[in-house]
Amino acid sequence: MCKAFLAQLRRAYPDIQAAGLDVAAVTLGQxxxxxxxxxxxNVPFTCLSDPERAAYTAYxxxxxxxxxxxxxxxxxTWLAFTREALKGNLxxxxxxxxxxxxxxxxxxxxxxxxxxxxxxSQHVADLxxxxxxxxxxxxxxxxxxxxxxRSR
Amino acid sequence: xxxxxxxxxxxxxxxxxxxGKAVFLADYWRDQPIVLAFLRHFG
Numbered sequence: 001m002c003k004a005f006l007a008q009l010r011r012a013y014p015d016i017q018a019a020g021l022d023v024a025a026v027t028l029g030q031x032x033x034x035x036x037x038x039x040x041x042n043v044p045f046t047c048l049s050d051p052e053r054a055a056y057t058a059y060x061x062x063x064x065x066x067x068x069x070x071x072x073x074x075x076x077t078w079l080a081f082t083r084e085a086l087k088g089n090l091x092x093x094x095x096x097x098x099x100x101x102x103x104x105x106x107x108x109x110x111x112x113x114x115x116x117x118x119x120x121s122q123h124v125a126d127l128x129x130x131x132x133x134x135x136x137x138x139x140x141x142x143x144x145x146x147x148x149x150r151s152r
Numbered sequence: 153x154x155x156x157x158x159x160x161x162x163x164x165x166x167x168x169x170x171x172g173k174a175v176f177l178a179d180y181w182r183d184q185p186i187v188l189a190f191l192r193h194f195g
Contacts, residue, residue: 005189005191005192006191009187009189016187020184020185021184021185021186021187022180022184022185022186022187023186023187023189024177024180024181024186024187024188024189025189025190025191026167026188026189026190026191027191028191028192028193031168031169031170031171031172032170032172034168034170035170035171038170046169046180047170048167048168048169048170048175048177048180049167049168049169049170049172050165050167050168051168054165054166054167055163055165055167055177055190056190058155058163058165059155059156059162059163059188059190060154060155060156061155061190062154099193100192100193102192102193103192104189104190104191104192105189105190106187106188106189106190107156107162107187107188107189108185108186108187108188109162109181109185109186109188110181110185111181111182111183111184111185113161113162113164113178113181114159114160114161114162115156115157115158115159115160115161115162116158116185117158118155118156118157118158120155124192133187140185
């Protein structure tokens, strides 16, 4: 689901930029591994490394030891994994030092440092939806960059 | 639920760039708003 989330952000990136925002993606990997992973995934925005989970913890994204069992009990999880597998994104076990229990999250933060939007995943397939992301971007009163236009 | 809510100040935590340099998250939202995405593991 990590790769699915990245793919979603890559897809949405032109709209995000047009709305006057950028993206920073935080990973559990060490800095060098994060750089390699993001290059492999053709990530066009900044990737950051948080192997000690200081930022994950500060943003309330706790690693839940029951997350795998809880997620496995949801049909939506299997549907999401099947959808990703059909795209060639087979789920792999986490690399050493990265917990499978860690859930993802997405926040929109304005340039004053205020949280404008927050989504904390409740299970592994619970990513921000394209519609929610589009609505969150549209609700921000941010002037698009010169020459850019909103697609919505 | 812990962590910031909408309207709260976002925690300005130190993380690392891909070169291993310590950086503040605020360095990335100071010039423009950002989508701050936290990923699961690389698998």
